[in-house]
Amino acid sequence: MDTAALVIVLVIGLALFFDFTNGFHDTANAMATPIATGALKPKVAVLLAAVLNLVGAFLSTEVARTISGGMIREDEISGAVFPAIIFAGLIGAITWNMLTWLLGLPSSSSHALFGGLIGATLVGVGVAAIDFGVVMSKVILPAVIAPVTAGLIAFSVTKIAYALTRRYDGKPDGRSGFRWGQIFTSSLVALAHGTNDAQKTMGVITLALLAVGWQSDPDPQLWVIVACAVTIALGTYMGGWRIIRTLGKGLTDVKPAQGFAAETSTASTILASSALGFALSTTQVASGSVIGSGLGRRGSTVRWRTVGRIAIGWVLTLPAAGFVGALAALVVVWFGTWGVMVDAAIALVIIVGLFLRSRRNVVDAGNAMSEVAESGHAVTVTGDPPPTRRRAAAAARREQDDRAGR
Structure with missing residues (x-):
């Protein structure tokens, strides 16, 4: 195998x-709220998300074309150099994804990828190789507009849902029927995630193949679509329990009607963006939807400090991944082809190191859900008794019922 082919194989693998x-980083976007409200069992939820991610990956290639034929100007880069630059960018994206996964932070995998690619291209080639018009119109603006749009939709749907079911006010489980609706809407979110996020990896692989002349059409080949669809589905099935725990206990105390509204908004926003080729962040859209649903529920308040911490993570993602991608590209510039091998070794050490670190504090379906059940509190409801009092009251009611039965 010659050097160019080896680099392409490494790019595809990475x-x-x-x-x-x-996949495992973004599972929570679809499934944290139905798990927290009891609409779906944890393992059933991630299996459903995995299957629908797989299906969604086959429904559109617009986002893939945005990456493979728009953001990076291939004609400004030597075909021999470009795959190595892509490799460096992927290291930046994966490093950020693994780090935020370890910390349980719901950051954007999409922006990590864009940041890594842009940072590596700027260092390895130069400013001329970046089409900032496409970056602004298809990446930056959607990142700003999509969460706001999703929040407004979720706010409106929540208002409508509670207005139509007002007769259940004061009844804790009166709107539990929305749990069934959540199964449908969370499924739509998982399907939408496949139509948007799987496309980004398809675009990266296609971009590498275009650079070395192994392909002339910016549309991804069938084997690329299948490989990316299956891989993101496998990642989704792993569950991403750390992120699910964070979203479940740290972002929102979601009632079924709110979850239904938030997921409806998330799915519709992502599907519309995929059709237009906007490579947005599903994490940002999902978070915007949850905040909107919290604002739409009467008596609830949003804990803006929590929202602010999440927003800081969003802001840091692009530059942090870009910085790591730039460092990896610098190694390629210094050592040429050998730099790719050095980067590969460093990437392996980083991945294995972060994984081994995660084993010190294992988070799985069992312990993640026990904490998710305690529910978040970025959105809280005025007048709701604290969790301890709710549990005590429920136990007292059960004891009273048992005595009545005797």
């Missing part, structure tokens, strides 16, 4: 690993 991390 791109698919990024796809895998994207």
Whole structure:
């Protein structure tokens, strides 16, 4: 195998690993709220999300074309150099994804990828190789507009849902029927995630193939679509329990009607963006939807300090991944082809190191859900008794019922 072919194989392998991390990193976007409200059992939820991610990956290639034929100007870069630059960018994206996964932070895998690619291209080639018009119109603006749009939709749907079911006010489980609706809407979110996020890895692999002349059409080949679809589905099935725990206990105390509204908004926003080729962040859209649903529920308040911490993570993602991508590209510039091998070794050490660190504090379906059940509190409801009092009251009612039965 010659050097160019070896680099392409490394790029494809690393791109698919990024796809895998994207899957387990973003499972929570679709499934944290139905798990927290009891609409779906944890393992059933992640299996459903995995299957629908797989299906969604086959429904559109618009986002893939945005990456493979728009953001990076291939004609400004030597074909021999470009795959190595892509490799460096992927290292930046994966490093950020693995770090935020370890910390349980719901950051954007999409922006990590864009940041890594842009940072590596700027250092390895130069400013001329970046089409900032496409970056602004298809990446930056959607990142700003999409969460706001999703929040407004979720706010409106929540208002409508509670207005239509007002007769259940004061009855804790009166709107539990929305749990069934959540199964449908969370499924739509998982399907939408496949139509948007799986496309990004397809675009990266296609971009590498275009650079070395192994492909002339910016549309991804069938084997690329299948490989990316299966990989993101496998990553989704792994569950991403750390992120689910964070979203479940640290972002929102979601009632079924709110979850239904938030997921409806998330799915519709992502599907519309995928059709237009906007490579947005599903994490940002999902978070915007949850905040909107909290504002739409009468008596609830949003804990803006929590929202602010999440927003800081969003802001840091692009530059942090870009910085790591730039460092990896610098190694390529210094050592040429050998730099790719050095980067590969460093990437392996980082991935294995972060994984081994995660084993010190294992988070799985069992312990993640026990904490998710305690529910978040970025959105709280005025007048709701604290969790301890709710549990005590429920136990007292059960004891009273048992005595009545005797």
